[in-house]
Amino acid sequence: MEKSVNKLKRRVKSILTICAVLLLVSNGFTSKAQVANLGVNSEQTYTLEDVIVSGAIFTDVQAVKVLADLPRGKEITIPSDRISRAIKNLWASRLFSDIQIYTVKTEGDKIWLGIEVKEMPRLGSIQRFPNLRSGEISTLKDQIDVQKGTIITENWMKNAENIIIDYYKEKGYYDAVVNISSDNDPNAPNTCTLLVDVKKGGKVKIGEIVFDEALEFPEKKLRGKLKETKQRRWYRVLKSSKLLDENLEMDKAMLTQFYNEKGYKNFRILNDSIYRTEKGYSV
Secondary structure (H helix, E strand, O other): OHHHHHHHHHHHHHHHHHHHHHHHHHHHHHOOEEEOOOOOOOOEEEEEEEEEEEOOOOOOHHHHHHHHOOOOOOEEEEOOHHHHHHHHHHHHOOOEEEEEEEEEEEEOOEEEEEEEEEEOOEEEEEEEOOOOOHHHHHHHHHHHOOOOOOEOOHHHHHHHHHHHHHHHHHOOOOOOEEEEEEEEOOOOOOEEEEEEEEEOOOOOEEEEOOOOOOOOOOHHHHHHHOOOOOOOOOOOOOOOOEOOHHHHHHHHHHHHHHHHHOOOOOOOOOOOOOEEOOOOEEO
């Protein structure tokens, strides 16, 4: 019996801990988007005379009103879920980092509401790509689709980093490291500058190509069927040994074709792997 009670206590403690975590997460969200100073202690119905928007620098004021969906002349009950929905609508636009809705004033059965927003920072005119040539900078800008006025968030920067890393991998730079950071632009309100720091490293070479099961054919012959994917050898001048995903996929298709032509109609490459060695990458 005592063991059962202790087990139940541990279970209750776990549930309470989870509830506490959920409460903290919830509070963390509402601190960025909240109803403030509605000034009504009990539920009352008003006619909405106007919505006054403040804090919108780049976003059209009328667009904020449309997103909030609080039309003038309509009845609105305060407090009610209409205000919560308005905040959710504005939050879903991903244009703002802080949203507050409050009562400006009331006159009898009429009410004026205020919406105060803080916009996500937008990119100013300064974009720095140190240690890169102008041609590379232009290409990277196209890759991440960055221009003056782009809304910059942590997610945007992380996504842009991944895009640039993938771009350099396609060029054979498997060790590329990319770090994107932003800073406030002192020359314009609510704008930021962008620093894109790229360390490409050296191009990765293929040290060795290994076949786990060279069916009926020597590995040397099979490696010869790979037209673009070559091992690094001192005597190889005309063909590069760069590791490029696109070339590898094309050569795998050619290898399959070779086996099919030799009568192995059911031949399939089950899997492939790439691992690092001291001299390069093995495929």
